[in-house]
Every structure is written in C-alpha cells, then in structure tokens.
Amino acid sequence: MNIKIEKLYKSYKKNNMKLEVIKDFNHEFQESKIYLIKGQSGKGKSTLLSLIALLHKEDSGKIYFGDTLVSEMSLEEKCKMRREHMGIVFQDYNLLGGLNVIDNVILTDVCSKNLTKEDAMNKALEVLAMLQIEDKKYAYPRELSGGEQQRVGIARAIIKNPSICIYDEPISNLDEENSKLIINFIDDYCHKNGKVGIISCHTNHFDKCADEIINL
Numbered sequence: 485m486n487i488k489i490e491k492l493y494k495s496y497k498k499n500n501m502k503l504e505v506i507k508d509f510n511h512e513f514q515e516s517k518i519y520l521i522k523g524q525s526g527k528g529k530s531t532l533l534s535l536i537a538l539l540h541k542e543d544s545g546k547i548y549f550g551d552t553l554v555s556e557m558s559l560e561e562k563c564k565m566r567r568e569h570m571g572i573v574f575q576d577y578n579l580l581g582g583l584n585v586i587d588n589v590i591l592t593d594v595c596s597k598n599l600t601k602e603d604a605m606n607k608a609l610e611v612l613a614m615l616q617i618e619d620k621k622y623a624y625p626r627e628l629s630g631g632e633q634q635r636v637g638i639a640r641a642i643i644k645n646p647s648i649c650i651y652d653e654p655i656s657n658l659d660e661e662n663s664k665l666i667i668n669f670i671d672d673y674c675h676k677n678g679k680v681g682i683i684s685c686h687t688n689h690f691d692k693c694a695d696e697i698i699n700l
C-alpha cells in the first residue's frame with residue numbers, strides 16, 4: 485500500500501519556544517521500494533517516522549495510506565490501521581523481558597487477529613527461521629545478544645505480513661556482522677515482497693539497498 489504525504493508540519497514546544505522539526509514535508513512512498521531517511525542528530529528522523537507510523541499527531545498536513553486519509557482518523561481507527569498495515573522496528577528492540585522469544589513474536593498477532601496460539605506459533609517459527617533465529621525460540625531477551633534481540637524485534641514486526649515496514653535506526657547498536665545480516669534481510673524482504681520500507685539511519689550502511697535517500 486503506497487503512502488502519500490502532503491505539506492506535513494510538526495513542531496514541539498521547548499522553553500516557551502516553538503521548535504519546528506518537520507516543515508512542509510511532501511513525499512510518496514511506493515511498494516517494493518526502500519526509502520532511507522538520513523540527517524544529523526536532532527534533524528527530525530524519529531519524529532518523521534513517528535508521524536508516518538501514526539504514533540504522534542502532526543500540527544498540519546495530510547497522510548494517505550493508499551486512498552485513505554489516515555491523518556484525519558480517530559485514535560482508535562489509527563491504532564487499527566497501524567495494527568493491520570504496519571510493522572515497526574525500534575532502535576532499542578522494545579522486547580518484553582518477561583516473555584520468551586516466541587511469545588514476544590506472537591503476542592500482538594494473537595491479540596489482534598484472534599488466531600489460535602498454535603497457528604500463531606507456527607507462523608512465528610516460520611518468521612524466526614527466515615531470520616535464522618528459530619533455535620532461540622524459548623530464550624528470554626536477557627539471554628540474547630543485541631543482534632539476536634533485533635532479529636526478534638523484526639520477526640515481531642513482520643509476523644502480521646504488514647505492507648508498510650518502518651525501521652527506526654535498526655542497526656545503531658549492532659556490530660558489523662549483525663548489521664550486515666539485518667541490512668540484507670530488510671533489503672530482500674521489502675524488495676521481494678512488495679513492501680514499503682522506510683528506514684532511518686545516520687550512517688551509510690543502508691545507502692546501497694535504498695531506492696531513494698531523503699535528507700532531512
């Protein structure tokens with residue numbers, strides 16, 4: 485599902501001053517393409533991703549998913565859109581420490597789609613295998629390396645087969661070997677499965693797999 489953004493503005497209030505972070509941002513994001521959002525620290529990469537992910541509200545502007553104007557929706561409708569169409573991967577993994585790998589991966593899927601636990605587990609095993617981490621299915625996050633935790637974070641994001649995949653600094657805490665594995669996975673997954681991939685990264689690691697680089 486394509487995304488279209490028109491005249492997007494977002495500011496924060498800081499010490500009674502208005503800090504304009506996103507100013508008149510316009511863009512179209514298409515299926516099977518990877519978009520890399522770059523810019524120095526504080527330029528607004530995370531802010532832009534959070535607006536596209538419908539996690540924060542813009543000051544003004546329009547966001548369409550396909551033909552649907554999602555920026556005007558209620559919080560509840562946005563939540564539903566996000567659950568059904570979007571997978572989000574965070575820099576610091578955001579795994580639940582009290583759940584093992586497989587339960588972390590299936591949690592949102594079971595809750596949102598009323599799948600049986602058995603069906604969800606079979607799906608989770610497939611996705612964990614794609615990320616070469618199925619052997620850790622019963623491990624807890626504290627027993628995993630950063631690279632392994634991030635692969636679980638990706639598995640959790642893609643188990644619903646979302647059409648839009650958002651990755652906020654997905655490799656910033658990882659070594660070169662783990663970074664390469666994740667870059668190759670995202671490259672393949674988005675390009676071969678018709679996904680819109682939107683990645684923020686402050687280094688050049690994703691430059692080669694990006695179809696377009698957006699400098700903030």
Ligand SMILES: Nc1ncnc2c1ncn2[C@@H]1O[C@H](COP(=O)(O)OP(=O)(O)OP(=O)(O)O)[C@@H](O)[C@H]1O
Binds near residue numbers: 497505527530531
């Ligand atoms: N909730 C907030 N309230 C006030 N200011 C904020 C808030 N969130 C972000 N900012 C400010 O907005 C600017 C952009 O922040 P953002 O996190 O989007 O940048 P970034 O490019 O992702 O930075 P980094 O690479 O360091 O993560 C920064 O100056 C930040 O201090």
